[in-house]
Amino acid sequence: MNMIKMPGRENTTDEMVVGLPRALLYFRYRVLWETFFRELGVKTTVSPETNLEIMRKGAERSASEMCMAMKIYMGHVDALRGKCTHVLVPRILDFGIRRVMCTNFEALPDLVSNIFRDSSFKVLSYDVDSGKRKDEKRAMIEMATGLGFSGKNSAHAYKVASRAQEEANAAAARRTEALYHKDGLKLILAGHSYVLDDEYIGKPVFQKLEKMGVTVIRADQVDRKQALRESEKASPTLKWELSREIVGSLVMHYPQVDGIILLAVYPCALDSMVNDMLIHKNSITKVPVLQMTLDDQTGSAGLDTRLESFVDILEMRKGE
Amino acid sequence: MGEKKNRKIAFPMVARYNEVVRYFVEQGLKQTYIMQPPMTRHTLNLGVKYAPDMVCTPFKTILGSMIEALEAGADTLIMVFGYCRLGYYGELAETILRDLGYEFDYLNLAEYTTGKSKDYLKALRKLNPDAKAVPLGKAGIDGLKMLERIDTIESLYYQNCGFEITKGQYRKAFDRFMDDMSKAQKGSDIDEGYDRCRETFDSIPVDKGPFPLKVGVLGEYFTVMDEFSNIDLEQTLADLGVEVHRWMNVSNRNLHYPGEKNLNARIREYCTYEMGPTSTANIWYAKDCAERGYDGLIHVKSAGCTPEIDIIPVLQRIGEDYKIPILYLTYDSQDGSAGFQTRIEAFYDMIEMRKKVIH
Numbered sequence: 001m002n003m004i005k006m007p008g009r010e011n012t013t014d015e016m017v018v019g020l021p022r023a024l025l026y027f028r029y030r031v032l033w034e035t036f037f038r039e040l041g042v043k044t045t046v047s048p049e050t051n052l053e054i055m056r057k058g059a060e061r062s063a064s065e066m067c068m069a070m071k072i073y074m075g076h077v078d079a080l081r082g083k084c085t086h087v088l089v090p091r092i093l094d095f096g097i098r099r100v101m102c103t104n105f106e107a108l109p110d111l112v113s114n115i116f117r118d119s120s121f122k123v124l125s126y127d128v129d130s131g132k133r134k135d136e137k138r139a140m141i142e143m144a145t146g147l148g149f150s151g152k153n154s155a156h157a158y159k160v161a162s163r164a165q166e167e168a169n170a171a172a173a174r175r176t177e178a179l180y181h182k183d184g185l186k187l188i189l190a191g192h193s194y195v196l197d198d199e200y201i202g203k204p205v206f207q208k209l210e211k212m213g214v215t216v217i218r219a220d221q222v223d224r225k226q227a228l229r230e231s232e233k234a235s236p237t238l239k240w241e242l243s244r245e246i247v248g249s250l251v252m253h254y255p256q257v258d259g260i261i262l263l264a265v266y267p268c269a270l271d272s273m274v275n276d277m278l279i280h281k282n283s284i285t286k287v288p289v290l291q292m293t294l295d296d297q298t299g300s301a302g303l304d305t306r307l308e309s310f311v312d313i314l315e316m317r318k319g320e
Numbered sequence: 321m322g323e324k325k326n327r328k329i330a331f332p333m334v335a336r337y338n339e340v341v342r343y344f345v346e347q348g349l350k351q352t353y354i355m356q357p358p359m360t361r362h363t364l365n366l367g368v369k370y371a372p373d374m375v376c377t378p379f380k381t382i383l384g385s386m387i388e389a390l391e392a393g394a395d396t397l398i399m400v401f402g403y404c405r406l407g408y409y410g411e412l413a414e415t416i417l418r419d420l421g422y423e424f425d426y427l428n429l430a431e432y433t434t435g436k437s438k439d440y441l442k443a444l445r446k447l448n449p450d451a452k453a454v455p456l457g458k459a460g461i462d463g464l465k466m467l468e469r470i471d472t473i474e475s476l477y478y479q480n481c482g483f484e485i486t487k488g489q490y491r492k493a494f495d496r497f498m499d500d501m502s503k504a505q506k507g508s509d510i511d512e513g514y515d516r517c518r519e520t521f522d523s524i525p526v527d528k529g530p531f532p533l534k535v536g537v538l539g540e541y542f543t544v545m546d547e548f549s550n551i552d553l554e555q556t557l558a559d560l561g562v563e564v565h566r567w568m569n570v571s572n573r574n575l576h577y578p579g580e581k582n583l584n585a586r587i588r589e590y591c592t593y594e595m596g597p598t599s600t601a602n603i604w605y606a607k608d609c610a611e612r613g614y615d616g617l618i619h620v621k622s623a624g625c626t627p628e629i630d631i632i633p634v635l636q637r638i639g640e641d642y643k644i645p646i647l648y649l650t651y652d653s654q655d656g657s658a659g660f661q662t663r664i665e666a667f668y669d670m671i672e673m674r675k676k677v678i679h
Contacts, residue, residue: 065623065624065632097435098433100407103595103596103626104630106593106595107631110592110593111633114634114637125592127593235411236411237411237431238411269376269404272624273372273379273405274408277415280412280416280419
């Protein structure tokens with residue numbers, strides 16, 4: 001059963017509107033999710049870009065020690081209240097051995113249903129868990145058949161959606177790959193997509209760097225299969241899928257850039273260890289590395305100064 | 321791992337379980353076991369100095385106790401793994417130790433994650449390729465027996481030591497038991513030590529009165545079990561006159577775990593899925609204590625423990641539904657004991673007053 005609170009059976013899909021919180025895995029799976037529901041004829045709505053109000057509401061709803069990305073997510077769920085009948089909150093545990101997600105993604109559907117138990121929307125979920133032999137395909141098809149769609153329509157919707165997502169990923173990786181061949185000062189911005197794509201926290205870093213005339217290249221947009229292979233060489237027991245993509249990408253590309261910025265949100269469990277590993281044992285430190293951690297107290301002045309001085313250093317090095 | 325006939329093996333300090341590892345290494349692998357000194361502030365300071373700043377506290381403690389084991393003469397370290405950040409402890413700790421210049425052989429069981437549990441046993445045999453299967457199996461079985469006995473005795477100790485008429489009797493028997501375990505050479509030594517301790521425990525006069533205060537302690541796997549890491553939480557509670565109950569230990573979570581499905585069925589109103597490696601057990605235990613009419617719950621975790629942070633909203637709901645007070649304690653490496661003492665005493669005063677009103 002994928003539904004945390006069961007709907008009143010099949011006829012609900014007509015009035016059904018699925019809310020997609022614009023946070024966490026939305027940036028990784030937006031094409032997959034939006035195409036999937038469109039193919040099924042289900043309306044979707046996306047929460048607005050992160051703003052101060054969303055940050056504030058999210059912090060109110062969350063346990064105080066959760067990471068900023070989780071707090072932002074709760075703010076987006078809050079913003080969807082009254083705008084949809086369901087909110088899509090997948091549970092993604094792993095894709096196989098040493099291909100796991102942060103435990104937050106395992107807890108997410110139950111967290112949302114507990115935190116928002118006073119709200120009228122239902123939590124719609126799908127469960128990706130290799131121990132239960134559930135990959136993304138099976139999990140999403142089960143979610144759709146649980147809503148009353150036929151197995152055939154559900155499978156078709158998944159096929160179209162996953163192909164669209166794969167094409168989007170490949171296109172992003174190609175576009176990003178081309179940037180490594182550009183002239184001028186280049187640096188890699190390494191961070192989770194939900195940090196880099198977030199309007200309120202990640203985008204300002206991007207814009208600031210671009211304004212300084214730097215070519216900013218995202219580590220997470222990469223040929224994922226190749227990155228996974230590279231990460232295994234760099235760190236054999238590294239098990240987090242998202243970290244492995246980023247680490248693999250850094251190992252593949254560091255000789256082509258002038259510097260690396262490791263951008264994390266406070267307090268990211270994965271980055272707390274992985275970034276340290278990178279500094280300790282990896283060759284990537286042959287180029288200058290700046291570690292930055294964003295928290296909800298960050299004013300832009302401190303951030304600007306650090307970015308500016310880092311770019312200054314890179315320019316000086318390049319000038320020599 | 322290099323070829324070596326005589327190893328000096330050590331394992332990071334974890335609660336009272338190092339005696340079990342010692343027994344297995346000596347009796348099964350027929351190698352020398354190096355027991356580092358008990359953890360102190362110095363252990364944690366070593367960890368804090370060399371570990372990343374924002375990693376969860378058990379990594380720092382474990383790193384510190386690995387350094388102390390190497391300083392005590394160990395030449396081989398064993399490291400286990402888990403389903404949270406613990407799964408990456410092994411590799412990062414090795415990297416840091418090698419950067420510090422330590423030379424040692426390392427068995428990181430996380431490297432043997434293949435989906436088959438017998439591969440871990442194969443890995444352990446690398447520590448002594450000549451180890452015979454029969455003594456190895458026997459030491460494994462006896463070692464697990466010791467582990468269960470330690471858990472049973474520890475559990476009885478914290479449930480009763482706060483009510484003894486003559487102070488110190490329980491502690492004396494418990495210390496004697498741990499001393500027996502540290503000397504055990506064969507299965508019957510474990511049994512004898514255990515039986516003697518049970519008999520002594522049974523003979524110690526206690527006065528619990530009609531309504532002793534009962535508190536359930538739950539939380540993060542490492543910090544909740546390890547008295548150094550939780551700054552003697554259970555002893556502090558017991559000394560105030562509380563019956564302290566804790567389900568989370570290696571016997572319950574790893575040897576006799578009822579299984580995710582069975583436990584989840586008991587908390588369906590709170591959770592659809594498993595939320596983290598120990599989440600289902602902790603949520604179930606919180607509900608179970610509440611249903612048994614315990615007077616309070618204490619949730620223990622190290623700073624930044626993601627799975628435990630994520631069950632807090634569920635625990636808060638259980639607290640509301642069952643009207644049971646919950647104290648949330650987060651341990652980081654900066655803490656002295658004074659702040660904790662005050663909070664625990666205030667919690668005790670509150671549940672005691674509540675109890676008087678109810679009865």
